[in-house]
Amino acid sequence: MSKAYMVTEGRDYYQEMLRLGQDHTGRVRASSSRSRPRKVRIREYKIPDLNADPCLDMDEEETGEVVVGFRPQDADYSLNVPQLPYELEFLNKRFSRLLKEGKIFKVRRDRGVVEPFVFMRSTGDTSWTMFDKDFENYKNVPMLPLPPDSSFFLGDKESLCAGTHLIVTGNEGESIALWRYELETSQWFKGPAMITPRVLFASATFGTVAFVAGGLKMYGDTSKEVVNGAEKYDSVTKTWTRLQGMNKRRQFCSGCYLRGKFYVLGGKDENDNNLTCGERYDEGTDTWELIPDILKDASFSSIQSPPLIAVVNDNLYSLETSANELRVYDTNANAWKKLGDVPVRAKSSGGWGVAFKSLGDKLLVIGASAGPSRTEKMSVYTCCPSADPENKLVWEESKRSCDVQLNHFILNCCVMIA
Structure with missing residues (x-):
């Protein structure tokens, strides 16, 4: 399977998935009956231009039968066959496997078509x-996958993205829990937890990784601590790495990734004072530089x-x-x-x-x-x-x-x- 094919199929799959709303399985609906032949129009397929509009064509005729085809085409054949041709069935299985393994999205990133x-x-x-x-x-x-009366489900939550992962954190009883949603499989998984679980932190995304810094660490119901610690999440390895801590402790702060560095702005310190300074992190040197009065x-x-x-x-x-x-x-x-x-x-x-x-x-x-x-x-x-x-x-x-x-x-x- 060529990279160009994988990239375009990945783009078409998710545009179609979004259009269908709740239907995110990626399966083509088909009748299980073998008593009547199904009409499947098979068209010649060429590797499409990656800059062209999506070309996946999935229609349903008035009879309820499924018509599967690709545009553009040079030939249009009509065949009466009792089931989906083996080649298309194999292609669908192979594409689903590549999608779940994350290879479709990796090829897209490598080719810059994200x-x-x-x-x-x-x-x-x-x-x-x-x-x-x-x-x-x-x-x-x-x-x-939580009961509707759980503290995590009902409480405040924070979210960030890294690669194809949606990361959601929030209070769960006396601790801070983290859940991740993986786009490839459209499923939720618990963890991995941050090295220092926290809320009210700053975050920023860069490709397949995300940075977090500062925030509020909680111990049980009453004990809390404003932190200066920082971490990096890698969505490929699904791991957290500890980074050098900031110069200031801060919560209610915001982050961004600008010109190759992770910036953290504003927030409140451990004494609940508003901070007008910011900081920027250089991953190459694992150091933070203070930016005085950036929010003066x-x-x-x-x-x-x-x-x-x-x-x-x-x-x-x-x-x-x-x-x-x-x-x-x-x-x-x-x-x-x-x-x-x-x-x-x-x-x-x-x-x-x-x-x-x-x-x-x-x-x-x-x-x-x-x-x-x-x-x-x-x-x-x-x-x-x-x-x-x-x-x-x-x-x-x-x-x-x-x-x-x-x-x-x-x-x-x-x-x-x-």
Whole structure:
């Protein structure tokens, strides 16, 4: 099987999987009856252009029979056969095996044809919803295999992505538990736990790995400790590695991966004081560099969320919640430049309930609309930002997401690049 074939089949499989919603098995529905012949149209298949649109064509005729084919084609044959041809059956089994082994996604990464998927959970949701980058297709992620009255199920949770893994952490009784969802198999697994389990930490994703730093370590019901420890998760080996600790202890902080380094901004120290400094981690030297006053102009309130930050095209952007305003960081001046308004209401909740993420070469913001209608439904906006304040911001609202009934208050949101 060529790499080009594996890459394109992987892309087509997940676009079709998202379109089908709940049906994530990847199996073609077929009748078990052998009493009547099935009509299967077999078309000549060529290795497609990786830059072309998905070409998997799966239709169902009025008779309820399944028609399987590929576009483009040079020949169109109609055969009456009693069951799926052996070659197609073998191909489906082989593809499923390669998918579960993670080889499809590895080839995609090696060839640079990855794309973002958005995992999100809002108030009232019992499971995550997975969207494609255009919010045109979606599917419900299977629920966690936990009883609905468990403390982990009911409590606050945090999420991040690494490779094809969605990592979710939260309190489970007197401890902190971690669950991972694997895209290849669409299944949940418990662990592996962090070396230092924590909540309220900063995180950032880089390819198949994720970095975490800071947070709150809990001992039983009452004892808590703000930490400065850092770790790295490798989704290929499913292991955590301890990193050098930060200069400052901090919780309620935010992280990003910028120009080859892991940044941690803001948060509160062990005395509950707001931190205006940041730090950046160099994996090559396993060292942290303090960045004084990177948030010196930020506004703080009693209900303030962790900083809302995102990286697009090697530029760091923030959503200043006190003004519903987009800003960009000037590394040389250690200052933030104002770029314009953001079309969601972040001020009233101190930034809580708003998703602000990078989505390839775009910024993604989700929340309650700040427009004249001020509806309480979930609104999704994207823009291609410019670091030049002279360039006007153009936000585009995704109308396709209106078919999804989610609350406007977003509890968890993270972007998977797979």
